Amino acid sequence: MVDRSTRTKRATASPEIERLVSLLAKLPGLGPRSARRAALHLLKKRDGLMQPLGQALAEAAEKVKACQICGNLDTQDPCSVCTDPARDQTTLCVVVEVSDLWALERSGAYQGQYHVLGGVLSALDGVRPEDLRIASLMARIQEGGITEVVLALAATVEGQTTAHYLADILADSGVATTKLAHGVPVGGELDHLDDGTLLAALKARRSV
Numbered sequence: 426m427v428d429r430s431t432r433t434k435r436a437t438a439s440p441e442i443e444r445l446v447s448l449l450a451k452l453p454g455l456g457p458r459s460a461r462r463a464a465l466h467l468l469k470k471r472d473g474l475m476q477p478l479g480q481a482l483a484e485a486a487e488k489v490k491a492c493q494i495c496g497n498l499d500t501q502d503p504c505s506v507c508t509d510p511a512r513d514q515t516t517l518c519v520v521v522e523v524s525d526l527w528a529l530e531r532s533g534a535y536q537g538q539y540h541v542l543g544g545v546l547s548a549l550d551g552v553r554p555e556d557l558r559i560a561s562l563m564a565r566i567q568e569g570g571i572t573e574v575v576l577a578l579a580a581t582v583e584g585q586t587t588a589h590y591l592a593d594i595l596a597d598s599g600v601a602t603t604k605l606a607h608g609v610p611v612g613g614e615l616d617h618l619d620d621g622t623l624l625a626a627l628k629a630r631r632s633v
Contacts, residue, residue, distance in 0.1 A: 496523065506539060516575065518535055519574060522541065522542075523541055528615045528623065544556065547586075557587075571600050573601045573603060574598075574601070575603050576591055592633040604631070605627065606625070606631060
């Protein structure tokens with residue numbers, strides 16, 4: 426009978442590697458196994474990938490900031506979108522996250538201003554109106570100049586709940602309130618849609 430106390434322990438990765446894997450596993454779409462594969466790839470490509478990636482992460486952490494007007498991420502505040510004089514200053518597109526803003530920008534179909542909410546209303550997760558950037562949205566509208574608010578929210582239960590809430594509080598604001606047409610599939614996230622679908626949805630928007 427084998428004495429378990431004398432068994433040789435299996436070799437484990439160093440604390441530095443385990444920390445790298447643990448941090449990578451926190452990224453969206455990466456589980457523990459995918460994180461280990463990514464860590465191994467980075468370590469094998471140390472000079473061509475890992476070190477440049479580390480420098481890019483350090484520079485982004487130092488220079489990238491949230492725009493105080495719309496919530497976009499940029500190296501300047503206000504961001505390049507808010508300070509672009511060529512953009513339509515009368516239309517404001519409300520999105521959930523910065524990734525949605527970037528998705529719409531990739532489509533090239535929208536040339537107005539943005540407002541990032543930073544989330545959606547969710548009773549299950551305890552997300553209330555005061556937890557989102559709704560107060561700053563209303564402040565921008567009250568400043569004047571906005572004639573249309575486009576609710577570009579995901580076609581999920583939480584997204585549509587948030588859209589209905591915003592439509593209610595905007596009803597007496599004097600601005601037209603529209604939302605994306607059904608080119609956005611139910612349950613779909615903006616960041617996962619192709620440019621053609623986004624273009625069709627924006628062009629077919631209608632009043633709430």
